[in-house]
Amino acid sequence: MAKHNFSSKRNAIYDMVCSTDTHPSARWVYEKLKPDIPDLSLGTVYRNIALFKNEGKIRVVCNVNGEERIDGDITPHSHFICNKCGNVYDICDKQITSDFSSELSGTGYIVESKFILYYGICPECSEKKIH
Amino acid sequence: MAKHNFSSKRNAIYDMVCSTDTHPSARWVYEKLKPDIPDLSLGTVYRNIALFKNEGKIRVVCNVNGEERIDGDITPHSHFICNKCGNVYDICDKQITSDFSSELSGTGYIVESKFILYYGICPECSEKKIH
């Protein structure tokens, strides 16, 4: 892996990803940072997110309406995606442990990561009862 | 839901999706059918796949290299996605049952579907040992 220089924008992008529980898209991160960093470019956000992925510092959760959603929390946990509003929520799920590698042992598949996704209607949307 | 007329192309698309275990992309289905149906258009494949999704006749499995992969088998089962070749495999997994609705009961989340995805290296790719 290549060596990286210090970059204040890279730090700001990583901090933004880690300090939210919205499981943001690249564009969301860009729009949140833009007011404070007016010369930030969307390409820089994409470039650095790709970097974090390669380094294993963040993970991809899912794709909602064509947008990739990421998570700065790489500890084992599941996610709930609302079919109405598209919000992504953390689910503390005992089914996921770091020891998933044994689950497919003997099958020839080498498991590197495991994801559990629930899809449905989130509490907010079911209260609204918009049909 | 709107009423649909008979369409031989729609039938061919659905049959192709159901008769393969490759978890195909829209383009894959198009390229498989094109030799036999020379006047088939890619837009028609996308349009009908969207229809099948709305009807619940197929499901979306994941997104590999920017391409959505679908499955004509909607019975509960998990999937393994190879990080090298991008192939998607069926996993018969006892963790998934049709009764996942109770798992998040009392949390306010209404679960409509549940997916387990394993990512790693498939048997073929680990044999090849290409670095």
Place this chain on the structure above:
DNA sequence: TTAAAGTTGATAATGATTACTGTTTTTATT
């Protein structure tokens, strides 16, 4: 300080998916 290496903004390019439009096919009704 300086030069090599890394980073960036702006912009163009790519590629999957969707929208549009005039034509063709299907269906329901004579």
Place this chain on the structure above:
DNA sequence: AATAAAAACAGTAATCATTATCAACTTTAA
């Protein structure tokens, strides 16, 4: 069968997320 309304289609253009390019700017190590 003839026909008119509805649905489906091919072909193409448009959209939109993401990636690539490149000249200018920063960081680093000496």
